[in-house]
Amino acid sequence: MTRDAEAYITGPHEGHLKRALGLPSLVLFGLVYMVPLTVFTTYGIVTETSGGRLPLSYVVTTIAMVFTALSYARMAGAIPVAGSAYTYTQRTFGAPVGFLAGWSLLLDYLFLPMLNYLVIGLYLNAAVPALPEWVIVVIAIAIVTVLNVVGIVSVARANFLIIAVQAIFIVVFIVLAVVKTTGYGSVDLMAPFTGDGTAGGMSPLLAGAAILCLSFLGFDAVSTLSEEAKDARRSVPQAIMIATIASGVIFIVLSYVSQLVFPSNKFGDVDSGSLDVMVAAGGPFLDTFFTAAYVAGALGSALTSQASVARILFAMGRDGILPRKIFGHVSARFSTPVYAILVVSLISLLAIVIDLTTLASLVSFGALVAFSVVNLSVIKHYFVDRRERNVILNVVLPAIGFLLTAWLWTSLSKETLVVGLIWLAVGFIWLLAVTRGFRRPTPVLDLDETPSVTESDRAAGV
Numbered sequence: 001m002t003r004d005a006e007a008y009i010t011g012p013h014e015g016h017l018k019r020a021l022g023l024p025s026l027v028l029f030g031l032v033y034m035v036p037l038t039v040f041t042t043y044g045i046v047t048e049t050s051g052g053r054l055p056l057s058y059v060v061t062t063i064a065m066v067f068t069a070l071s072y073a074r075m076a077g078a079i080p081v082a083g084s085a086y087t088y089t090q091r092t093f094g095a096p097v098g099f100l101a102g103w104s105l106l107l108d109y110l111f112l113p114m115l116n117y118l119v120i121g122l123y124l125n126a127a128v129p130a131l132p133e134w135v136i137v138v139i140a141i142a143i144v145t146v147l148n149v150v151g152i153v154s155v156a157r158a159n160f161l162i163i164a165v166q167a168i169f170i171v172v173f174i175v176l177a178v179v180k181t182t183g184y185g186s187v188d189l190m191a192p193f194t195g196d197g198t199a200g201g202m203s204p205l206l207a208g209a210a211i212l213c214l215s216f217l218g219f220d221a222v223s224t225l226s227e228e229a230k231d232a233r234r235s236v237p238q239a240i241m242i243a244t245i246a247s248g249v250i251f252i253v254l255s256y257v258s259q260l261v262f263p264s265n266k267f268g269d270v271d272s273g274s275l276d277v278m279v280a281a282g283g284p285f286l287d288t289f290f291t292a293a294y295v296a297g298a299l300g301s302a303l304t305s306q307a308s309v310a311r312i313l314f315a316m317g318r319d320g321i322l323p324r325k326i327f328g329h330v331s332a333r334f335s336t337p338v339y340a341i342l343v344v345s346l347i348s349l350l351a352i353v354i355d356l357t358t359l360a361s362l363v364s365f366g367a368l369v370a371f372s373v374v375n376l377s378v379i380k381h382y383f384v385d386r387r388e389r390n391v392i393l394n395v396v397l398p399a400i401g402f403l404l405t406a407w408l409w410t411s412l413s414k415e416t417l418v419v420g421l422i423w424l425a426v427g428f429i430w431l432l433a434v435t436r437g438f439r440r441p442t443p444v445l446d447l448d449e450t451p452s453v454t455e456s457d458r459a460a461g462v
Helices: 003-010 023-034 036-040 043-050 054-078 085-093 095-127 133-150 152-182 202-223 232-261 274-319 338-352 356-385 391-409 414-435 455-459
Strands: none
Touching: 023 036, 023 152, 023 202, 023 232, 023 274, 036 152, 036 202, 036 232, 036 274, 043 054, 043 202, 043 232, 043 274, 043 356, 054 202, 054 232, 054 356, 054 391, 085 095, 085 274, 085 356, 095 133, 095 202, 095 274, 095 338, 095 356, 095 414, 133 274, 133 338, 152 232, 152 274, 202 232, 202 274, 202 356, 202 391, 232 274, 274 338, 356 391, 356 414
16 A cells, blocks of 8 residues: 555544564464463363363364454455455445444454453452452553554564463463373373263264364454555465464363363353463462463454454544544554544443453354355455455355354354344444444445545445
8 A cells, every 4th residue: 555545544633553463473473362361261161061071162162263364364355455344345345334344343343352351350360369350450451552552563673572472471381281181190182072971962062163163363453453564465364374373272272281281161160261271280389370371362362352342443433433533543753543543542431340351252242253254255356356266265264154153153152143233233334324324335444555435435426
């Protein structure tokens, strides 16, 4: 995109997003967003739900996500701009469908920072009971907001340190867990896949896999940085695939080792069930080390997830589907969408009052809807619109990704589906208001290499 185009899009007195990220930074962004230790965020919940088959649930989710990640990678290469599922669906199925896809995506993007703040408060409060959870949440939000406002380079630097801390913990945890299990005498190595008998069959397994989709939101987040990547058409697709596969392997290994060292779903507190695993594997030392590494990871995920949702809101604000003066603004000083970042921070304060199970399920609902439409976008963009007749690449693979994500989507709880559908209904009502009952075109900005006008402008004869 040319400098003139950027100036036109953001306004004559606005800043613009800065291309500063290479492949390593993009991969780190995705890994930090997904948090290698996110296995332990819903560890107790999914272990109970799946009947002690957490690693098998992760296998199911990873397979589904690899197909979907491939679709994201292909769309990111074809349409290298901010907006993720919102932009991809908008370009392939039209502006109204694109808005509803983006609105669904907002459900998980807005709630994921909140989820991270909630678990930071939960685990630090468990370690230091004298410090109230709400105080911890407010302090974490303030730190993340400042770093995001300062700029994407500061986020990338913080990501490196956060990944290093988690990598050291993972090595220590696995070594201690292996030593501990060898002392058990007899260990059933297949137990994490066969389960503990409390919940058999496929339905509980799939219900657990559906919740685990939130663990893989990082590859989607990478695509939101397309306008800040140095070589977006090459580096963003590569980063999406690397981050997805690497995270899937880490999740499966960590959940497998965890269930070997603590072969039970009888937790002191299901929301922080991973603390029982740490005590079993390494006693108070590992418990303390885990809390430090996990909180660092959650803080990093909050950092990257807030950066991503701010750019989704920026893309919508720039298009005019959300108030442009607020969400379409880029700071000339920091080259970041400051107002969008602040809005996300205010919404994240709800972490003080919402519970973990509800939040995790809602995040997964929005993710699965967005994943489904991006898979369909590949078919529409490449096979229908561009008439590229590679049936395997352009139809079969994205169709498998769509069917797998749709399958997981139906495995969510009824309460989650109701809330998610209400969210979609609110988005549809907003769309009706913006378009005045579809009597006006849905606002869209053409982000090609040269300045352009919105559909509304075209309708007005501009």
